């Protein structure tokens with residue numbers, strides 16, 4: 001988070017201009033990976049001497065190096081500068097309701113080490129915080145990376161996140177976390193900047209930056225897990241709403257006489273297709289059929305049985321798609337995004353889920369809002385949300401380049 005003092009300093013005076021130029025050059029270097037000083041000057045409209053001064057500073061930080069000579073266009077052969085993806089590293093953590101995943105990435109968010117384990121995150125904050133610290137240590141050790149080489153730690157949490165209190169989870173959704181602050185805990189353990197956001201928001205961010213195909217600047221990512229949340233990207237930025245609650249699609253009621261939800265409302269989407277509800281449905285169906293098969297213990301098992309063609313589980317995935325389609329249809333009518341990406345365990349069912357979602361949507365959305373929308377399952381792997389968390393830190397550093405330099409971190 002920027003302090004008010006820092007912002008004022010940046011808005012007024014020569015240092016603000018210098019900071020803006022720095023940002024322009026660094027972002028172009030990151031985006032192009034390889035580029036000459038002359039090309040940087042041409043693309044940014046900055047003078048050659050300004051570009052040279054900034055590049056000299058960057059060479060000193062190790063973020064950029066002179067890679068080789070390029071092709072001459074008449075005069076001297078230009079030196080090609082290369083952005084150094086491995087000059088520092090990022091930690092990305094996904095706190096699920098019942099698991100923790102953690103990745104160590106380079107500055108292109110390529111995963112270099114990973115760690116994942118079940119954890120009682122929702123119900124036992126103390127245990128979760130300890131495991132989270134252990135997870136970070138273990139990915140650092142696995143790749144031989146020192147704490148000082150880490151640019152920042154991004155964390156995805158299964159709760160809305162208020163910009164004003166980014167380390168705290170919303171007690172309404174995760175009551176046991178009242179009084180805990182994830183950002184403070186991680187900062188005290190690792191002394192690196194910490195960035196926290198909602199898990200669906202970070203799934204959306206990962207889709208925007210690294211997802212298959214171009215989804216454009218407007219997309220929605222729906223994470224269907226223990227809870228259901230939508231991350232909304234509007235005009236290339238995460239849309240959080242005024243208190244961080246935007247996208248809580250899991251708590252939109254689709255049946256006012258439906259089951260009681262933890263949030264106090266009745267018939268929320270989560271009460272029908274959140275993981276506990278779907279597993280309960282599987283158990284009921286098995287019991288009703290007189291089968292003595294053990295019910296699936298996880299959504300993964302349920303999806304595997306459906307993909308194997310077991311009609312009972314195929315029906316459950318289709319049921320989930322039907323209900324999810326109601327949420328997607330409302331989203332399409334409300335925001336008209338270019339893409340809606342479905343993530344979370346159930347999304348592994350692929351077309352089985354998508355076909356049911358699409359059937360429901362056709363009956364519920366304005367044809368104009370469906371017309372140009374691409375609805376697909378996420379192509380990111382199981383580390384997608386953790387990589388989204390790392391992306392949050394990368395995005396912050398590209399926005400505020402001083403974050404890249406370890407020596408200035410203490411001054412933030």
Ligand SMILES: [Zn+2]
Nearest residue numbers: 251261263268
């Ligand atoms: Zn609810």
